[in-house]
Amino acid sequence: QEMYNYIITYCARALPVDELSRVFDEMLQCGYSPNNITVNIMLDVYGKANLFRKAGKLFWMARKMRLTDEISYNTIISAYGKAKMFKRMRSAVRRMQFHGYSVSLEAYTCMLDAYGKEGDLETFRSVLEMLQESNCSYDHYTYNTLINIYGEQGWIEEVAEVLTELKESGLGPDLYTYNTLIKAYGIAGMVEKAVDVVKEMKENGIEPDLYSYNSLIKAYTIAGMVEKAIDVVKEMRGNGIEPD
């Protein structure tokens, strides 16, 4: 039992899903029990592989064995959100509440991301209101998700508002924030602002990565400035980031 749990905990991401699934089934057939961590890992793996029936069955079994926790709910909520299975996502949220948990910040962020990316801004807004009423304080994921969704809509004003809130919160922008801002300004056709972001992140000790440069290249491309885009490729090489 210890060995199976150990293998799943430390080798899950290195094994193909079907093989990992085989190991897990074998474990159960031997009469061994997973633990909370390995249950959550398997839920995540099944969810990301779109194996929802397996994930659902496992969740049901694990809950009977008292092996589920808040992360288990977050994990399936995320899986349903990514798959745009909104009804199932919402029923997982309701089950989370029914079983005595409050809706987690992770769950709210998943829903915001899912509805935002779907372009269902009506529901996105209603989830955001629920989050605000919950009095949860936001973290980087929440702020960055909001910036990303507003950015994808081209709503630069609300991007700026969230950024201000993020700075006032004391958290401050992180690498994801800067990259998301570069993307947002690119979509809005504001390349010079995207360039400013790169400068600002460097000043704050956060080095641009492959995402940053690719977003900047895309920003120049959207603006029709192909020469400048090519310059970025040279610049990233100079900074030790190999173009992909």
Added chain:
RNA sequence: CUCGUUU
């Protein structure tokens, strides 16, 4: 040791 944000 496991979940949510930027290709």
